[in-house]
Amino acid sequence: MCLCPNFTSRMTKEETSELDEAQPVSEFISPVHEPRKKPMVHQSAQAPLPKDYAFTFFDPNDPACMEILTDPQTTIPELFAIIRQWVPQVQHKIDIIGNEILKRGCHVNDRDGLTDMTLLHYSCKAGAHGVGDPVAALRLSNQLLALGADVSLRSRWTNMNALHYAAYFDVPELIRVLLKASKPKGDSVLVLNSTCNDFYHGTALHIAASNLCLGAVKCLLEHGANPTVRVSQSDLHLIQDQPDCLCYNSTLLIFN
Numbered sequence: 494m495c496l497c498p499n500f501t502s503r504m505t506k507e508e509t510s511e512l513d514e515a516q517p518v519s520e521f522i523s524p525v526h527e528p529r530k531k532p533m534v535h536q537s538a539q540a541p542l543p544k545d546y547a548f549t550f551f552d553p554n555d556p557a558c559m560e561i562l563t564d565p566q567t568t569i570p571e572l573f574a575i576i577r578q579w580v581p582q583v584q585h586k587i588d589i590i591g592n593e594i595l596k597r598g599c600h601v602n603d604r605d606g607l608t609d610m611t612l613l614h615y616s617c618k619a620g621a622h623g624v625g626d627p628v629a630a631l632r633l634s635n636q637l638l639a640l641g642a643d644v645s646l647r648s649r650w651t652n653m654n655a656l657h658y659a660a661y662f663d664v665p666e667l668i669r670v671l672l673k674a675s676k677p678k679g680d681s682v683l684v685l686n687s688t689c690n691d692f693y694h695g696t697a698l699h700i701a702a703s704n705l706c707l708g709a710v711k712c713l714l715e716h717g718a719n720p721t722v723r724v725s726q727s728d729l730h731l732i733q734d735q736p737d738c739l740c741y742n743s744t745l746l747i748f749n
Contacts, residue, residue, distance in 0.1 A: 528595070528640075532602035534609070538570035540578060551575045552582040553589060562593055569597050573605040576615050585626040587619035588633040601640040609649040613642040617655050617671075620664035627666050634667055638674045644684055645675075652690040660697035660713065663706030668697075672716050686719050695724040 542548075543557035552558050561567055562575070572594045575583060583590070591612050595601070604611055610618075616637060620630035638644075647654045659667040675681040688694045692703070698718040701709035714720065 528598055529600045529603075532600040532604065534604045534606050535570045535573060537605070537607040538568065538574050540574035541567060541571050550578050550580045550582065553586040554582060562590065565597070567593075569594055569599050569603070570606065572597075573607075576619075577605070577608065579624060581624050581626075584619045584621070584624050585629055587616055587626070588629045588636075591616065591633040591637070595636075595640075601637055601642045602646060604648075611642065611646055611655075613637045613644070613646070613655045614648060614653070614658055617658035617664060617667050618662055620659065620667050621662040622664075625662070625664075627664055630664065631666050631670065634670055638670065642674075644671050645680060645687070654684065654687060654689075656684055656687065656697045657689050657692075657700055660701040660706060660709045661704055663701065663704070663709045665708045665712035668709060668712045668716070682717070685713070685717060686722060688722075693724050696722050698722070699724050 540551050541561050542551060543555070543561065546557070551561075553562055562572075572590060576587065576590055594612060599612070601613075602611055605615075608614075613634060616630050616633045619625040619633075620627045634642075642655075644655050647657075651657075653661070656668065656671050659665075659671060672681050672685060675684045686696050688696055689700065692700050695703070696718065698710065698713045698720060699722070700706075701713060
């Protein structure tokens with residue numbers, strides 16, 4: 494299953510430390526509409542574009558697109574459609590677009606009807622280095638978690654939770670935040686070693702290793718991910734013969 498090109502994390506300890514600082518809740522934008530009490534699935538829609546627009550994708554840097562983005566008449570389904578566009582112009586503004594969705598009264602655990610993904614799922618995906626921006630993704634993720642986003646929720650199409658997405662897209666900055674948010678609920682170990690059907694019942698560690706996401710692999714191991722969890726025999730070809738990973742008897746071994 495291919496979700497996007499793989500990007501390898503290359504950040505200094507100082508940059509990572511800055512990213513890990515949570516944004517105070519008081520700095521979050523207050524919603525224009527009162528959030529709903531229960532989550533829902535929003536119907537699919539097409540992404541809006543300015544009239545006579547020269548491009549096929551939405552660009553928040555364009556004044557005409559920004560006008561649409563901030564227009565109260567632009568619906569939540571339309572904003573989800575914008576987030577689905579896998580282009581840097583959109584993904585680098587994930588925090589701004591996510592805030593616009595929340596301002597329209599979206600529940601923090603609402604889902605996009607086309608992908609069954611939540612804002613937290615999209616935020617983890619948007620942390621991918623290159624197409625995405627880890628700094629913007631971390632800002633939105635911190636906000637969503639402060640508002641009560643459920644880390645354990647899965648997309649019904651991919652069976653992936655937020656940690657799986659962060660591992661697949663090699664975003665250790667978000668992995669740390671997700672696991673930290675799971676600790677008070679006592680779910681950190683369950684989330685850390687949760688398996689995904691679409692990756693042959695592998696954990697986030699298997700997902701990261703199979704996609705050569707060494708930054709995510711190291712981060713997961715540092716937080717106690719279990720390297721002895723076995724995957725389906727048919728999945729071994731995905732993660733063997735890699736420079737830093739080795740499979741032996743269906744067990745993932747990592748070498749520093």
